[in-house]
């Protein structure tokens with residue numbers, strides 16, 4: 001493939017290997033893609049031209065927005081939307097360019113006293129996080145990111161720019177709220193923003209010896225908490241002298257300092273509390289930096305959205321966190337507004353879930369397959385069988401993962417939409433609908 005193989009109107013933003021523009025567009029979190037060509041359009045019309053040119057040239061298309069969730073694209077074309085990052089606010093209605101980062105969104109909305117619930121990391125892109133669901137800091141208060149989406153501007157495989165919503169192609173609108181990047185190139189999302197909350201944030205750190213009691217106390221606090229409370233609990237292996245092993249609770253309350261202290265009482269009373277900080281913060285303050293992506297390890301990760309954390313499940317999680325294989329455990333509380341959206345309203349169907357459990361084992365870079373398989377078996381023994389997988393957090397791909405991401409009826413409906421809008425399978429998503 002060379003730039004001259006593509007039509008003249010596309011070549012100004014088409015880049016081939018060996019150029020800085022190609023390298024910039026192909027850069028992904030913990031990977032670099034090696035497509036034949038990287039297209040970096042700036043408008044929906046340029047995206048439509050790019051799609052048309054790729055289809056005519058017989059190139060399969062992968063899309064990159066923030067680059068934090070794509071598998072390394074080995075060939076075909078990669079359309080990089082990093083330059084399409086406008087955030088336009090009109091009242092409480094916000095049009096988000098798919099290439100915007102969530103930290104940009106939070107910054108742009110702050111002067112208007114508005115927020116959109118997103119993930120926990122500022123540099124993650126709007127496109128990938130939203131299409132997969134979006135489990136963020138206000139998930140119990142406002143639901144998933146997709147729950148606030150009102151319209152989607154998308155270029156489909158026929159090269160047409162469409163606006164879909166509950167009124168315009170409701171099936172495609174449904175599919176793109178949880179079904180990932182299988183249906184076209186999303187250029188913009190229209191989202192209903194919420195009033196900015198008055199946040200109190202508690203960050204509590206614990207000794208490793210507190211792990212089992214901490215898991216139980218956190219789960220009890222979150223099981224009864226009102227929708228205005230959101231929280232994650234991480235149990236980390238020792239990473240460096242600054243980051244020793246132990247538990248970390250991050251709990252955010254839309255309310256007063258007094259309400260926060262009342263909620264936190266059982267957690268503050270636990271033995272092994274190493275440090276605490278409880279303070280007011282803004283939504284933008286919650287969006288953390290991207291972790292380093294050059295740590296020389298093999299991550300073996302698994303996750304489930306679970307309906308309960310029984311004492312036996314908490315025993316298993318604690319044993320993994322304290323086991324021989326260094327493992328990062330993260331629990332995120334769900335429920336609240338997330339659970340009040342019907343399972344059939346969006347393609348994210350697991351609305352009965354009360355928590356997301358993420359296990360991330362750190363193996364040596366050249367870990368043998370047997371060691372990886374052994375960790376997967378340990379994870380499977382702990383993760384609730386039959387519970388759903390959150391695709392945005394799944395580094396594993398394949399039909400077994402897709403089958404766990406979607407209940408059978410949801411998957412069937414997604415496949416029907418895919419067959420209608422992309423019958424030739426032009427778009428290669430992070431999770432194909434096998």
Ligand SMILES: Cc1cc2nc3c(=O)[nH]c(=O)nc-3n(C[C@H](O)[C@H](O)[C@H](O)COP(=O)(O)OP(=O)(O)OC[C@H]3O[C@@H](n4cnc5c(N)ncnc54)[C@H](O)[C@@H]3O)c2cc1C
Nearest residue numbers: 065066067068069070119120125127128129135181186430
């Ligand atoms: C450090 C880190 C923190 C994270 N934290 C959270 C979190 O708190 N909550 C959460 O829910 N998730 C979180 N995630 C997961 C994240 O939601 C996914 O990795 C998501 O895919 C990233 O979006 P992106 O646009 O940056 O990725 P990209 O790599 O650009 O996109 C990922 C995939 O999404 C599809 N896609 C992206 N943009 C488009 C588009 N415009 N049109 C069509 N298809 C598109 C493509 O299939 C693409 O392969 C985190 C990931 C990382 C690495």
